[in-house]
Amino acid sequence: MPLAVYLFAVSWPLAMAFALLFSAARPILWRMLPLAALPALMLGMLQTTPDLVSGAWFVLGLSMGLDQVSRLFLIFTATLWIAASSAARHWMRDDARATGFGVLFLMAMSGNLGLILSKDAMAFYGAFALMSFASYGLVLHTRDPGAQSAARLYIGFVVIGELILFSGLVLAATQSGSILLADMRAADLSGLTVALLLVGFGIKLGVMPLHFWLPPAHGAAPVPASAVLSGAMIKAGLFGILSAVPLGVVAYPDHGTLVMAAGMVTIFAALLLGVQESSAKTVLGYSSVSQMGIIALGLGAALMTPEAWPALLPVLVFLAAHHALSKGAMFLGVGAWAAQTGRVARLILGAALLAPALVLAGMPFSSGGFGKEALKSALVLGSEVWLPWLTLALTLSGLATTFLMARALANLWTNPPKAPRTKPEALALPFLSLAGVAIALPVIWPVLDDRIAAPVLAAKPGALWPLAVGVLIALTAAVAAYAQKIGLRAFFSGITAPGRALSDQLGRQWAAKRRAARRVGTAVPRSLSNHAHRWRLGQTAIAGLIVAVMMIEATATLRATQIKTPAVLLSAPSQEMELDKPDLSTDRQMEDADAARDTFSDRYGPSGRSPD
Amino acid sequence: MTPDLIYGVTGIAVFAIGLVGALCAQDRLRRVLALKLCSVGAGFLLVVGAWRVPPASPDPVPHALVITGIVVMVSATAVALALIRRLQSLEAEDDD
Amino acid sequence: MTETPFLPLIILLTSLLAAPVLFALPESAARLRTCINLGVASLKVALVAWLGWKVGQGVIYDLRFTMLPGLEFKLQADPLAILFISLSAILWLITTVYSVGYLERGPHRARFFGFFSLCVAATVGIAMAGNLFTFLIFYELLTLATFPLVIHKGSAEALRAGRIYLTYTLAGGLVLLLGTLGLWVLAGTTEFRPGGVLEAVANENRLAAQMLFVVLVGALGVKAALFPFHAWLPIAMVAPAPVSALLHAVAVVKAGAFGIMRVVYEVFGIETAQALGMTAPLAAMAAITIIFGSLKAIAQDDIKKRLAYSTVSQVSYITLGVALASPIAAVGALAHLIHQGLMKITMFMAAGNLAEGLGVKRVSEMNGVGRDMPGTMLAFSAAALAMIGLPPLAGFVSKWYLAQGGLDAGASWVIALLLGSSLLNAIYFLPMLHRAWFRDGPERAEGSAGRHIGWMLAAPPITTALMVLVVGGFANAPFSPLEWTRFVVAIEYQE
Amino acid sequence: MMIDPLTLTLFIPLFGAIGAFVFPRVASAIGLASVLVTVGAVAALARDILAQSEVTIALGGWEPPLGISLRADGLSVAMLAMTGVVGLLVSIGAFDSLKDARQRQYFWPLWLLLLTGMNGVYLSTDIFNLYVMIEVIALAAVGLTVLSGTKAALRAGLEYMYASILGALLFLLGVGFVYLQIGRLDFAGLIAAEPTGAMSAALALMVVGLLLKTALFPLHFWLPAAHANATAPASALLSGLVVKAALYIFLRLTTYMPLPDEILVTLVGALGAGAVLWGGIQAFRAERLKMLVAWSTVVQIGLIFIAFARAGQVGLTESWKAAALLILAHGVAKAAMFLSAGRIKDEIGHDIIRDLDRSEIRPTLAQFTFALAAISLIGLPPSLGFIGKWSLLEGAMAAGYWHWVVVTMIGTLMSVAYFSRVFAGFLRFDRMRGEIAEHKGWALADIAPLTLAISAISLGLMAAPILSFIELGYPFGARP
Amino acid sequence: MTDPFLLFDLLLAGAIIALAASTLAVRDLFASIVLFIIFGLLSALAWVRLSAPDVALAEAAIGTGVTGALLLKTLHHLRFVTGRLALDTATGFTPEHPVPPAVLWANAALCGLITLGLAVAFLGAPQAGPGFDVLVADALPQSGVDHPVTAVLLNFRAYDTLMEVVVLLAAVIAVWQIERGLTAAPAPSLGEVWQGFARLSLPAIVIVGTYLLWKGAEAPGGAFQGGAVLAAVGLVLLLSRLYVPRPSHRAAARWAFVLGTGAFAAVALLVASGGRVAFQYPIEHAKTLILLIEGLVTISIAVTLAALFHGREPVAIPNERDRDDT
Numbered sequence A: 001m002p003l004a005v006y007l008f009a010v011s012w013p014l015a016m017a018f019a020l021l022f023s024a025a026r027p028i029l030w031r032m033l034p035l036a037a038l039p040a041l042m043l044g045m046l047q048t049t050p051d052l053v054s055g056a057w058f059v060l061g062l063s064m065g066l067d068q069v070s071r072l073f074l075i076f077t078a079t080l081w082i083a084a085s086s087a088a089r090h091w092m093r094d095d096a097r098a099t100g101f102g103v104l105f106l107m108a109m110s111g112n113l114g115l116i117l118s119k120d121a122m123a124f125y126g127a128f129a130l131m132s133f134a135s136y137g138l139v140l141h142t143r144d145p146g147a148q149s150a151a152r153l154y155i156g157f158v159v160i161g162e163l164i165l166f167s168g169l170v171l172a173a174t175q176s177g178s179i180l181l182a183d184m185r186a187a188d189l190s191g192l193t194v195a196l197l198l199v200g201f202g203i204k205l206g207v208m209p210l211h212f213w214l215p216p217a218h219g220a221a222p223v224p225a226s227a228v229l230s231g232a233m234i235k236a237g238l239f240g241i242l243s244a245v246p247l248g249v250v251a252y253p254d255h256g257t258l259v260m261a262a263g264m265v266t267i268f269a270a271l272l273l274g275v276q277e278s279s280a281k282t283v284l285g286y287s288s289v290s291q292m293g294i295i296a297l298g299l300g301a302a303l304m305t306p307e308a309w310p311a312l313l314p315v316l317v318f319l320a321a322h323h324a325l326s327k328g329a330m331f332l333g334v335g336a337w338a339a340q341t342g343r344v345a346r347l348i349l350g351a352a353l354l355a356p357a358l359v360l361a362g363m364p365f366s367s368g369g370f371g372k373e374a375l376k377s378a379l380v381l382g383s384e385v386w387l388p389w390l391t392l393a394l395t396l397s398g399l400a401t402t403f404l405m406a407r408a409l410a411n412l413w414t415n416p417p418k419a420p421r422t423k424p425e426a427l428a429l430p431f432l433s434l435a436g437v438a439i440a441l442p443v444i445w446p447v448l449d450d451r452i453a454a455p456v457l458a459a460k461p462g463a464l465w466p467l468a469v470g471v472l473i474a475l476t477a478a479v480a481a482y483a484q485k486i487g488l489r490a491f492f493s494g495i496t497a498p499g500r501a502l503s504d505q506l507g508r509q510w511a512a513k514r515r516a517a518r519r520v521g522t523a524v525p526r527s528l529s530n531h532a533h534r535w536r537l538g539q540t541a542i543a544g545l546i547v548a549v550m551m552i553e554a555t556a557t558l559r560a561t562q563i564k565t566p567a568v569l570l571s572a573p574s575q576e577m578e579l580d581k582p583d584l585s586t587d588r589q590m591e592d593a594d595a596a597r598d599t600f601s602d603r604y605g606p607s608g609r610s611p612d
Numbered sequence B: 001m002t003p004d005l006i007y008g009v010t011g012i013a014v015f016a017i018g019l020v021g022a023l024c025a026q027d028r029l030r031r032v033l034a035l036k037l038c039s040v041g042a043g044f045l046l047v048v049g050a051w052r053v054p055p056a057s058p059d060p061v062p063h064a065l066v067i068t069g070i071v072v073m074v075s076a077t078a079v080a081l082a083l084i085r086r087l088q089s090l091e092a093e094d095d096d
Numbered sequence C: 001m002t003e004t005p006f007l008p009l010i011i012l013l014t015s016l017l018a019a020p021v022l023f024a025l026p027e028s029a030a031r032l033r034t035c036i037n038l039g040v041a042s043l044k045v046a047l048v049a050w051l052g053w054k055v056g057q058g059v060i061y062d063l064r065f066t067m068l069p070g071l072e073f074k075l076q077a078d079p080l081a082i083l084f085i086s087l088s089a090i091l092w093l094i095t096t097v098y099s100v101g102y103l104e105r106g107p108h109r110a111r112f113f114g115f116f117s118l119c120v121a122a123t124v125g126i127a128m129a130g131n132l133f134t135f136l137i138f139y140e141l142l143t144l145a146t147f148p149l150v151i152h153k154g155s156a157e158a159l160r161a162g163r164i165y166l167t168y169t170l171a172g173g174l175v176l177l178l179g180t181l182g183l184w185v186l187a188g189t190t191e192f193r194p195g196g197v198l199e200a201v202a203n204e205n206r207l208a209a210q211m212l213f214v215v216l217v218g219a220l221g222v223k224a225a226l227f228p229f230h231a232w233l234p235i236a237m238v239a240p241a242p243v244s245a246l247l248h249a250v251a252v253v254k255a256g257a258f259g260i261m262r263v264v265y266e267v268f269g270i271e272t273a274q275a276l277g278m279t280a281p282l283a284a285m286a287a288i289t290i291i292f293g294s295l296k297a298i299a300q301d302d303i304k305k306r307l308a309y310s311t312v313s314q315v316s317y318i319t320l321g322v323a324l325a326s327p328i329a330a331v332g333a334l335a336h337l338i339h340q341g342l343m344k345i346t347m348f349m350a351a352g353n354l355a356e357g358l359g360v361k362r363v364s365e366m367n368g369v370g371r372d373m374p375g376t377m378l379a380f381s382a383a384a385l386a387m388i389g390l391p392p393l394a395g396f397v398s399k400w401y402l403a404q405g406g407l408d409a410g411a412s413w414v415i416a417l418l419l420g421s422s423l424l425n426a427i428y429f430l431p432m433l434h435r436a437w438f439r440d441g442p443e444r445a446e447g448s449a450g451r452h453i454g455w456m457l458a459a460p461p462i463t464t465a466l467m468v469l470v471v472g473g474f475a476n477a478p479f480s481p482l483e484w485t486r487f488v489v490a491i492e493y494q495e
Numbered sequence D: 001m002m003i004d005p006l007t008l009t010l011f012i013p014l015f016g017a018i019g020a021f022v023f024p025r026v027a028s029a030i031g032l033a034s035v036l037v038t039v040g041a042v043a044a045l046a047r048d049i050l051a052q053s054e055v056t057i058a059l060g061g062w063e064p065p066l067g068i069s070l071r072a073d074g075l076s077v078a079m080l081a082m083t084g085v086v087g088l089l090v091s092i093g094a095f096d097s098l099k100d101a102r103q104r105q106y107f108w109p110l111w112l113l114l115l116t117g118m119n120g121v122y123l124s125t126d127i128f129n130l131y132v133m134i135e136v137i138a139l140a141a142v143g144l145t146v147l148s149g150t151k152a153a154l155r156a157g158l159e160y161m162y163a164s165i166l167g168a169l170l171f172l173l174g175v176g177f178v179y180l181q182i183g184r185l186d187f188a189g190l191i192a193a194e195p196t197g198a199m200s201a202a203l204a205l206m207v208v209g210l211l212l213k214t215a216l217f218p219l220h221f222w223l224p225a226a227h228a229n230a231t232a233p234a235s236a237l238l239s240g241l242v243v244k245a246a247l248y249i250f251l252r253l254t255t256y257m258p259l260p261d262e263i264l265v266t267l268v269g270a271l272g273a274g275a276v277l278w279g280g281i282q283a284f285r286a287e288r289l290k291m292l293v294a295w296s297t298v299v300q301i302g303l304i305f306i307a308f309a310r311a312g313q314v315g316l317t318e319s320w321k322a323a324a325l326l327i328l329a330h331g332v333a334k335a336a337m338f339l340s341a342g343r344i345k346d347e348i349g350h351d352i353i354r355d356l357d358r359s360e361i362r363p364t365l366a367q368f369t370f371a372l373a374a375i376s377l378i379g380l381p382p383s384l385g386f387i388g389k390w391s392l393l394e395g396a397m398a399a400g401y402w403h404w405v406v407v408t409m410i411g412t413l414m415s416v417a418y419f420s421r422v423f424a425g426f427l428r429f430d431r432m433r434g435e436i437a438e439h440k441g442w443a444l445a446d447i448a449p450l451t452l453a454i455s456a457i458s459l460g461l462m463a464a465p466i467l468s469f470i471e472l473g474y475p476f477g478a479r480p
Numbered sequence E: 001m002t003d004p005f006l007l008f009d010l011l012l013a014g015a016i017i018a019l020a021a022s023t024l025a026v027r028d029l030f031a032s033i034v035l036f037i038i039f040g041l042l043s044a045l046a047w048v049r050l051s052a053p054d055v056a057l058a059e060a061a062i063g064t065g066v067t068g069a070l071l072l073k074t075l076h077h078l079r080f081v082t083g084r085l086a087l088d089t090a091t092g093f094t095p096e097h098p099v100p101p102a103v104l105w106a107n108a109a110l111c112g113l114i115t116l117g118l119a120v121a122f123l124g125a126p127q128a129g130p131g132f133d134v135l136v137a138d139a140l141p142q143s144g145v146d147h148p149v150t151a152v153l154l155n156f157r158a159y160d161t162l163m164e165v166v167v168l169l170a171a172v173i174a175v176w177q178i179e180r181g182l183t184a185a186p187a188p189s190l191g192e193v194w195q196g197f198a199r200l201s202l203p204a205i206v207i208v209g210t211y212l213l214w215k216g217a218e219a220p221g222g223a224f225q226g227g228a229v230l231a232a233v234g235l236v237l238l239l240s241r242l243y244v245p246r247p248s249h250r251a252a253a254r255w256a257f258v259l260g261t262g263a264f265a266a267v268a269l270l271v272a273s274g275g276r277v278a279f280q281y282p283i284e285h286a287k288t289l290i291l292l293i294e295g296l297v298t299i300s301i302a303v304t305l306a307a308l309f310h311g312r313e314p315v316a317i318p319n320e321r322d323r324d325d326t
Helices: A003-020 A023-046 A068-091 A098-117 A121-140 A145-176 A181-186 A191-205 A214-220 A223-244 A253-274 A280-304 A306-339 A343-360 A367-379 A387-414 A424-448 A450-457 A465-486 A488-495 A497-534 A537-563 A566-570 A575-607 B003-024 B028-050 B060-095 C006-024 C030-056 C079-102 C109-128 C132-150 C156-187 C199-204 C206-223 C232-238 C241-249 C252-268 C270-275 C279-299 C303-323 C327-358 C374-388 C394-408 C413-438 C455-473 C481-492 D005-022 D024-052 D074-097 D101-123 D127-148 D151-182 D187-192 D197-214 D223-229 D232-256 D262-285 D289-309 D316-348 D353-358 D364-378 D384-398 D402-427 D444-470 E005-025 E029-049 E053-081 E101-124 E133-143 E148-156 E158-178 E192-215 E223-239 E247-273 E286-310
Strands: A051-055 A062-066 C062-068 C071-076 D054-058 D069-073
Touching: A003 A023, A003 A051, A003 A062, A003 A098, A023 A068, A023 A098, A062 A068, A062 A098, A062 A121, A068 A098, A068 A223, A068 A306, A068 A424, A068 A450, A098 A121, A098 A223, A121 A145, A121 A181, A121 A214, A121 A223, A145 A181, A145 A191, A145 A214, A145 A223, A181 A223, A191 A223, A191 A253, A191 A280, A214 A223, A214 A280, A223 A280, A223 A306, A253 A280, A253 A387, A280 A306, A280 A367, A280 A387, A306 A343, A306 A367, A306 A387, A306 A424, A306 A450, A343 A367, A343 A387, A343 A424, A367 A387, A367 A424, A367 A450, A387 A465, A424 A450, A465 A488, A497 A537, A497 D262, A537 B003, A537 D197, A537 D262, A537 E101, B003 B028, B003 D151, B003 E005, B003 E029, B003 E101, B028 B060, B028 D151, B028 E005, B028 E029, B028 E053, B060 D127, B060 D151, B060 E053, B060 E148, B060 E158, B060 E223, B060 E286, C006 C030, C006 C062, C006 C071, C006 C079, C006 C109, C030 C079, C030 C109, C062 D384, C062 D444, C071 C109, C071 C132, C079 C109, C079 C241, C079 C252, C079 C327, C079 C455, C079 C481, C109 C132, C109 C241, C109 C252, C132 C156, C132 C241, C132 C252, C156 C199, C156 C206, C156 C232, C156 C252, C156 D384, C156 D402, C199 C206, C199 C270, C206 C252, C232 C241, C232 C303, C241 C252, C241 C303, C241 C327, C252 C270, C252 C279, C252 C303, C252 C327, C270 C279, C279 C303, C279 C413, C303 C327, C303 C394, C303 C413, C327 C374, C327 C394, C327 C455, C327 C481, C374 C394, C374 C413, C374 C455, C394 C413, C394 C455, D005 D024, D005 D054, D005 D069, D005 D101, D005 E158, D005 E247, D024 D054, D024 D069, D024 D074, D024 D101, D024 D444, D069 D074, D069 D101, D074 D101, D074 D232, D074 D316, D074 D444, D101 D127, D101 D232, D101 E158, D127 D151, D127 D197, D127 D223, D127 D232, D127 E158, D151 D187, D151 D197, D151 D223, D151 E101, D187 D232, D197 D232, D197 E101, D223 D232, D223 D289, D232 D289, D232 D316, D262 D289, D262 D402, D289 D316, D289 D353, D289 D384, D289 D402, D316 D364, D316 D384, D316 D444, D353 D402, D364 D384, D364 D402, D364 D444, D384 D402, D384 D444, E005 E029, E029 E053, E053 E223, E053 E286, E133 E148, E148 E158, E148 E286, E158 E247, E158 E286, E192 E223, E192 E286, E223 E286, E247 E286
Parallel strands: none
Antiparallel strands: A051 A062, C062 C071, D054 D069
């Protein structure tokens, strides 16, 4: 691809941002907003082979291009941006500061895409800074006190981060003798450099103890911005590490140990901090922190044992994509849910929200499940000392994520974020699409790059039980909290309430039915008996019964006569015969009577007189 | 074609006419009449059954039975008619 | 060793014959009525004790009387019967004392005590029925005798409750009739026999035997207040307190549970029932009822209703123990038959005292009642703690055996069920105790503190509460209900 | 100079009737004494039956078929005993409760003639004699029906009269056909008869005539009004005893005639089912207590016919025993119920069910009696009604005729439903305007129904001896 | 077709059926009753044709005569209470809700089916089939009477006859019971002119009745026919007001009603006490006893039938003459 294409992909959002300053162009531009990241996405899709183009004229010499890793980053980042901008278009429809948001949003987009496409340190740093600073406006967008303090925190970290990163890049460039990132990556960088780079990118990544800015910022920013902040921008930190740190080349055991420890702490500390939050988006932010802890585990392992890197790289990329898409979907979903006005829509969206949440929590056969298992198997190659703990931590991270997701959803229920109410269904679409992509990731991934996908998808699908246990405990906790809140008795009567409501409902229906039945039950017999009385149906019944019995008897007689010979019937029996019969039968009866009496006497002893 | 056949069928016809009357008539007196016809019809059947081709004398038992039946029927009729009269009086009193 | 078979009959007749006498007494002859009541009740306790002694020595009582060819009216006094009659005889005596106090100036006392007497006669008959046919006779008698007691107040509400009660129980009785007939037609006998009478039938016609089980247990489940058939019990709470006490502790629900016991052990035989695959569903039904009843109880504010739902839950322990098909669980079930009776009667009488003495009918009004009626509330508390299953009270013993039995039967879920149920018990009983003891009640002016309840109301719950303590505390002593229960189970399991 | 009890059973009530008619002032005493002596004669007869299992007398020394013979076997003596004992207790009740001198003056002769007729039916072995007997019963019964002299009673009585006459005439024509076919009228002749067209016609006419007199649905149209509007003792006799006479004849005929075709049995059972259901509905709708009781009679008759049909043609012999038990049970219980209903009506002054609970007077003993009778009629143990129902269900189940089981169950539930309406009226106390008035005390008229009701319950305990007794002499055509 | 009576039979049968149908068909009740009386007489004629003179006599006297008189009296009563005595016709009662014709037609159709069935059954039955002829002929010498019908009635099936008298007794008791307390009952009267006729005819009727009774022992006739004829005396007496029942006659009437029944039953029972069974008359006294019974029964029947006609028991009615009508 010519450099122009790369430049276009990067500057197209910038151009749009510029055009947005003109009021006449705004309507059309807002409508075009989802298209802003499209060139970058197209580029990522079309450029399947590694590519490096340079423009020596720009600044200190501009190098742009794509390689296997950055292409994938580009694709999911662009996808996320497209979804977020589709949401932003509707989200900002009635916002007074929509233009400012749009401009900054597009600028951040441009920076984000730019840093991925950049191949030299200068461009990378510039793009990174553009993204970071533009995002400040996004965080501050609402201008309310929470946003202001979040933004303050954010900008503080950004500033420090940029400073550290700058130092790091400078040192790296010095030590490698090139401003090309690829060269730095291959060089034997000093420990300090690596440390600086790690901290600089780590701030963006939000790994503890550098995470402080992240959750408040995610909570404060408008939903589309949160989505990209959490999904795309923090991945820029990872991307930076992947691009600049000589992973798999040089071993930095101390760094690795630290990063790994930080990662482990992050996973669970984020949980502890997150569950205390009452805003859904902040909790989601903590969840991001926690997830980045997982990634930090991978990074730490790679730092310690470079041999593990080939196995770890695909996993980390996959995890990045997985988290970007799912978490983005979660944020968009939270917004979309909050924007809904109808009960049914909320119910549907609430159910849909469970999908990315479960994916994040590592449900088997989802990207989360594959990613985590793949990471486990990749870590086998790493430090043996850490391995059991890593495995345990990874497994438990599913639990942690589940809690955080549950907490987020619970918060969403009790304390939904502010959201515009103009076109709720339009906000649902990007969420649903992105959630679809997130769910389908295990399918899409090999299509994009089967080589990098292969080790991931070869892993086990993941275990259900952490998720299940998490859900269970979360539910229990929720129930307990709820019970605590409304009082035990009310709570327990609440538990039976659906049953009661159902039985009431049934009872009402039953009562209505019964009333109707009673009406019918009184009216029908009354009318029947009145008519039977007036029409004197009893008299008819007499005749009818005679006919019926006669017919039955006639049939029976005919049947009987068919068996016997007709001659017997036609000739009248003689008198003697007639007289004989009763005698016989009388005798017979007498004998029978004796028998019966005997039985009677036997059974009841002396009460029956003996037959003397 | 002997008298017993003719009168037997007659008896059944009379009984049937009485039955129709008993079932359909709505006037009290007429219902009594209808029942009385039924009884005559039943009497016919028994008398016919008793009949023997002359010169043989008929079977006396059914005759006795029919006489009994007639007396029973007149008793029943008398009671029914008494009821009717009493009811007529009571209903007439109410109408006044 | 067979002895003169008339002792069971005499025990039956004591209360059966007392009934017409009590009916005939004029309303004003209160003292005479009380004398007759207490006299007969005491006599009965003595006779039952004697009977129990004899049966313990191995004497077999068997009284038969042909009603239709092949179909006998049969009274027997097996250990299982003794267990149940002792309970009814003792509790009848106590409840009689209580009723005399409770109805001191009420109307229709002649009627009340007459039916009360009949009710106990029916219970005794149920206990001693030697076959399902006889059982059915007394089962229906029980329905009829309790109906006037349930509607004793004669109000529209009482009549509504009575109608519902009658509908449920008579429909159940009708189904039981159907089942008895089915048994008669299938097995040719309705005899109760340890090990059952249906083994051959079950092998031959499995489906028919299964249907018979469903019909019989379903019919009995109505009185035992098993889950879908429980609705009458809380509604029947409009009855006067002694009636509720009797209904819940001894007579009606126990008759159902006892019937289930007889049917499972002595009509089908536990092995046959298991082979038919019917015990597991029964256990499940019981489990559902236990949880359901407890949950419903929590939501009730009316004290008697809460107790009623608690009964729904607690009686199903018995069914559960039977259905687990383990001898240990059976011990638990049988012991619970007694223990639950003692505990529940205590609580109902205490609730009656609260209503009578203080006008307190709701849980929310119970603040500080412990100070106003310490004796009654102490009894109530003891029974409540026993219900929750605190050692060494009676409830603990039966729960312990049930849990053991669950493990024995390989149904470890029973443990969870019992824990959950106990937790729920605590949830609905402890707040009551908390209110009674730890909250300050409204100032009840000296004079208006309700009428002073006499000893006839105060003593019975305390007595039964003491019994709760004793049967729990001395569960392993000879002649304790538990010991007797073990004796019975050894017979039923033919060990 | 000992006259056999069989003959006395017939003649004592006849002379009693004559005496009570001729000496109206002492009618009650004569009547009561005659019934008592009749019961004694029946007891003597029962003793003979126990010894000989059947007693036959050819009247005038003329053996059938020329003459008429009287035959007593277990069943007929059971019926006689029921009639006698129930009649005696009703008489005792009537002795006390019939206040109107003129009513009393006519009640006794009519009732004794009725008793004569019924006793005659139970002992007869000749179908024409049966015709005469049912006419005796009909006239006496109509006379009793209209004893109260109200317009409603007269209307009902007239309708009853028409039905009775028509039923009797159908029977008579049937007799005619029997004569045509076999030339004789005694039961022995019937047993020997071949099935032919004439016999079919005869059977059809006689069966329908009897069903009309028994008031089996849908031929029940005359019954409820007649039984509900009569005075209480008359109602008790009519409902408890009179319908049983026709039922008994039906029983005998189906045993002796070349009848029972399976379809016919089923038809009769189906009509019984109709009676149970329709009667139940109507009883539930009834506004007056006595009307409810009268409809309950319709139900019970239906039940008896279901018992007849419970196991189809094959089990007919056994089925009749169940039916016989139900007949006895109903006779006793229904008499008790009508008497107590009459007592309640007398005490309260009306018998509107809805307003029973408004009354300050509660005739508790009568109410108790009513309830006891209801127990037997519903069929709760250990009453005789229960035993009858048990036999019914047992046979139906054993034969796999589940439809009869279902109908019986439904009928039982319905009976609970309609009787509990009455109980609610008895036991509700919150709609009265004043205090409960003092109970007037017991009367002789309370004792009679109470005794009946208690017997209805306790006879259940004696079902086995009763069953063995009615089997004496093989009245059911059982030929072991 | 050789039988010359065949045509007569056919005509008579046709007339009987036509009369029966028209009895129920005509609207006027009076005409209906008259047609019924003619029908009864023709039926009696038919029975004579069937060699059943006893039955014919009974039917003519009781079934037609007495019944007709009862019907006419009731019709008169109806006219009296409805105040329509002056009208010539009485159409009877029209119900408020008449039965729909469809139901009536259904009834008729069913009756048609029944008729068909009965006719088939009748034609299928043996003609002049088995009967009691031989048995009666064999037993007649021991019966004490010569006329077989009387023998059957008063000896062989005396039990039936006793019960038949009981039915009559029950009827009169029932009628008295029903009409008790009824004061405003019209008594139809034939007026003074008839009194003369009555005085003349009475002895003759009495003689005829007694003759019939006496004859019964060996020829057609007997207690019932005789009783009916004697009852006619009562009717005439009552109608012509020659005899007006008084309350003081009640006891006598009661005795008269029960005389036959009582005597019959007493005789039956008395013979039973002598080691025989009931109704088993000693052969030597059979004729005497039967005649005694017949005589007493005849008196009872006559009085009873007259009382049935009169209706209510005798009560004191002031100004009875004023109530005369017609």
